[in-house]
Amino acid sequence: MESLHPRVRLLWAGRTALSALVLAGLVALVDRLLYSLPLALVVAGWVVLAVAGAVHALLAHRIWRFALEDDALFLVRGVVTRTDTSVPYVRVQHVDTTRGPVERVAGLARVVVYTAGSRGADITIPGLRPARATELRERLRELAGESEATDAV
Amino acid sequence: MRRLHPLSALARVGRGTLQGAFFGVIATTVFVGGLGLPGWVTPLVAPTGALLGGGFALARYYRFTYEIVGDTLTVESGVFARQSREIPLGRIQNVDIRQGVFNRLLGLSVVAFETAGGATTEATLDAVAEGEAARLRRLVQRYGEEPPEQAESAAETELQGESATETELQGESATETGLRGETAGPDIEELFAFDLRDLVTYALVSVRPAAPVLLLVSLPLGIDVLSTILRYNLGLVGGRPALSPGVLEAIGPPRLVVLALLTLAQFLLGALVISVALTLVEYYDFRLVREGDDLRYERGLLRRYSGTIPLSKVQTVSIRENVAMRRFGFATLVVETAGYSGGSQDAGQGVAIPMAPREQVYDLARDIEPFDELAFERAPTRARRRYAARFAIVAAVVTAVGYAVDTRLLETGYWWLLLALFVLVPPAAHLRWRHRGVALADDVLATRSGFWRQTTRVVPYYRLQTVFVGRSPFQRRRNLATVTADTASTSSLLGGAARAYDVDDDRAAQLRDTLRERLYTDLLQRRTDRYSTS
Numbered sequence A: 001m002e003s004l005h006p007r008v009r010l011l012w013a014g015r016t017a018l019s020a021l022v023l024a025g026l027v028a029l030v031d032r033l034l035y036s037l038p039l040a041l042v043v044a045g046w047v048v049l050a051v052a053g054a055v056h057a058l059l060a061h062r063i064w065r066f067a068l069e070d071d072a073l074f075l076v077r078g079v080v081t082r083t084d085t086s087v088p089y090v091r092v093q094h095v096d097t098t099r100g101p102v103e104r105v106a107g108l109a110r111v112v113v114y115t116a117g118s119r120g121a122d123i124t125i126p127g128l129r130p131a132r133a134t135e136l137r138e139r140l141r142e143l144a145g146e147s148e149a150t151d152a153v
Numbered sequence B: 001m002r003r004l005h006p007l008s009a010l011a012r013v014g015r016g017t018l019q020g021a022f023f024g025v026i027a028t029t030v031f032v033g034g035l036g037l038p039g040w041v042t043p044l045v046a047p048t049g050a051l052l053g054g055g056f057a058l059a060r061y062y063r064f065t066y067e068i069v070g071d072t073l074t075v076e077s078g079v080f081a082r083q084s085r086e087i088p089l090g091r092i093q094n095v096d097i098r099q100g101v102f103n104r105l106l107g108l109s110v111v112a113f114e115t116a117g118g119a120t121t122e123a124t125l126d127a128v129a130e131g132e133a134a135r136l137r138r139l140v141q142r143y144g145e146e147p148p149e150q151a152e153s154a155a156e157t158e159l160q161g162e163s164a165t166e167t168e169l170q171g172e173s174a175t176e177t178g179l180r181g182e183t184a185g186p187d188i189e190e191l192f193a194f195d196l197r198d199l200v201t202y203a204l205v206s207v208r209p210a211a212p213v214l215l216l217v218s219l220p221l222g223i224d225v226l227s228t229i230l231r232y233n234l235g236l237v238g239g240r241p242a243l244s245p246g247v248l249e250a251i252g253p254p255r256l257v258v259l260a261l262l263t264l265a266q267f268l269l270g271a272l273v274i275s276v277a278l279t280l281v282e283y284y285d286f287r288l289v290r291e292g293d294d295l296r297y298e299r300g301l302l303r304r305y306s307g308t309i310p311l312s313k314v315q316t317v318s319i320r321e322n323v324a325m326r327r328f329g330f331a332t333l334v335v336e337t338a339g340y341s342g343g344s345q346d347a348g349q350g351v352a353i354p355m356a357p358r359e360q361v362y363d364l365a366r367d368i369e370p371f372d373e374l375a376f377e378r379a380p381t382r383a384r385r386r387y388a389a390r391f392a393i394v395a396a397v398v399t400a401v402g403y404a405v406d407t408r409l410l411e412t413g414y415w416w417l418l419l420a421l422f423v424l425v426p427p428a429a430h431l432r433w434r435h436r437g438v439a440l441a442d443d444v445l446a447t448r449s450g451f452w453r454q455t456t457r458v459v460p461y462y463r464l465q466t467v468f469v470g471r472s473p474f475q476r477r478r479n480l481a482t483v484t485a486d487t488a489s490t491s492s493l494l495g496g497a498a499r500a501y502d503v504d505d506d507r508a509a510q511l512r513d514t515l516r517e518r519l520y521t522d523l524l525q526r527r528t529d530r531y532s533t534s
Helices: A007-033 A040-064 A101-106 A130-146 B004-033 B039-063 B102-105 B130-143 B148-160 B172-178 B194-206 B210-236 B245-250 B252-284 B323-327 B360-368 B383-410 B413-434 B473-477 B504-534
Strands: A065-068 A074-079 A080-088 A092-098 A108-113 A122-128 B065-069 B072-077 B083-088 B090-099 B108-115 B123-129 B189-193 B287-291 B295-301 B303-312 B316-322 B330-336 B351-357 B436-439 B444-449 B453-460 B467-471 B480-485 B498-504
Touching: A007 A040, A007 A101, A007 A122, A040 A074, A065 A101, A065 A130, A065 B498, A074 A122, A080 B504, A092 A130, A108 A130, A122 A130, B004 B039, B004 B102, B004 B123, B039 B072, B065 B130, B072 B123, B090 B130, B102 B108, B108 B130, B108 B210, B123 B130, B130 B303, B172 B303, B189 B351, B189 B360, B189 B473, B210 B252, B295 B351, B316 B323, B316 B360, B323 B330, B330 B360, B383 B480, B383 B498, B436 B498, B436 B504, B444 B498, B467 B473, B467 B504, B473 B480, B480 B504
Parallel strands: none
Antiparallel strands: A065 A074, A074 A080, A080 B467, A092 A108, A108 A122, B065 B072, B072 B083, B090 B108, B090 B303, B108 B123, B189 B287, B287 B295, B295 B303, B316 B330, B316 B453, B330 B351, B436 B444, B444 B453, B467 B480, B480 B498
């Protein structure tokens, strides 16, 4: 089983810290306009959220695993509810690699696997090195082709 | 290329003109004064708006063309942003025809084509003549049975006289190769029809959970009726028939409870009436027929709906029974394809048989997707403890809220009556546990859940898409897991995928591996079958 690039932890933790900052900003706005709140409370709230986000990111990275098994792509993820997902290669419709602006800065990429299924029709493997992401995409495409395209739906 | 029916153009131009004029009037009142335009402009704005609105509608009508040529449906549309769409007939999942009251008077139908991709209906023809709608439907149906180049002519001759031939159920081989020996009209066989008595029974038995909500929402509209009823109730329990908070205090708590119960009973009765009326309107004159390789249904009192479900594209077969239906041995059959986008669709989507004796429902289900006797295995008994714990928490929360409300607001001192909820916890947990199960049959995976409304989902192995095994923290404590088998069917969007709840951890891994393996073997099996038959 392969795990994600360690730098993804930074990315995830940063994302929660940033969203928490936005939330804190909104609260500050409420404080200014409507209802006065102690500033210490806002800061403390932000710290709690950011720390929780960092812990979550650490755990998420530790749990995240994926593997190309002989008939299916297999993923394990989820901190609270742990889910393992099997995507049979026959069911792969198409595969994308995407890199958002933040991901580009961090030097990471993600692979998105689409199926015709209705639930979790797009399965994402985040936090990969770009070279690995491209390699994975090519490999998945090959595997999907090998398993012989059938009437998908 | 063909155009939509001219009468539909008339309706649209009329609507466009009205909208334009309305917009013009609004614009006049809002802007003319503010912008300081000369006075003579004012009377001209509304007519200009009407002209523009009507003209745009007319242009849209003229730009909208469609045709089925060979094996594709082509639709061109758009005045400024032009769009041309080609849909291979083999990819069309469902063809739905609906007629509103207005369109029924004019003899028009709205035809909608659904494919598996996309979030909305892929092509909607609003509206064409009834005969044209039937022609289009037949063309799509025919595609699976004949070489594409003959399809059109054959469909046209078929309009004059129906000739019958045996057509077998498995249309997939023909869909793929597009070749078949004999070509003739499909035989039409009626599978199910509602007579009025059965329909009324069904309407009474199948209570819609949405009905009370609907009634609640519409209460402010019927405020007069509401106050009359409340006054009448007050008179019954011996209060002064006037609506003011003071009246309630004059009657003591016992009579207040009677009043509340009486009003609740009336409310539920009202909801039942609404539910029955909605069901009657929706399923009036329901008919299900088999036409060659397709199922076709018709239903509706005011708006008529009819649609085709190609048997070769069925993803999941569900059998639903609510408590009352189960008691009397009846069931509902729902057939799902990958066609609909979910969400905004009405409840009747995919219903093949609203209510019939269970054997009949299972017979048809087996006809659509052959499967053996389903031997359901239940979750381990520790799952039942989990449900009990969960229900106990709910009961505790309700009691706590009740206690808070009572001590702060009502001060009746009867909050402890809510503790009776805990008596219900063990039977509720047992019933939930008893009605959940999973069965691995020869060709299908079947899951079942729900006491009030039991749903049995039958998923053929070769339709599986992705398999999820989920474990919440509470499940991890008890070594349980939930296995979700996703298919491309629509209603899984609404949380209705085939799920085996709370199976043992090892069993879950075993299930997952079996499902993955069976997907491949069954797909391979089907492929070899296909090559050997064609």
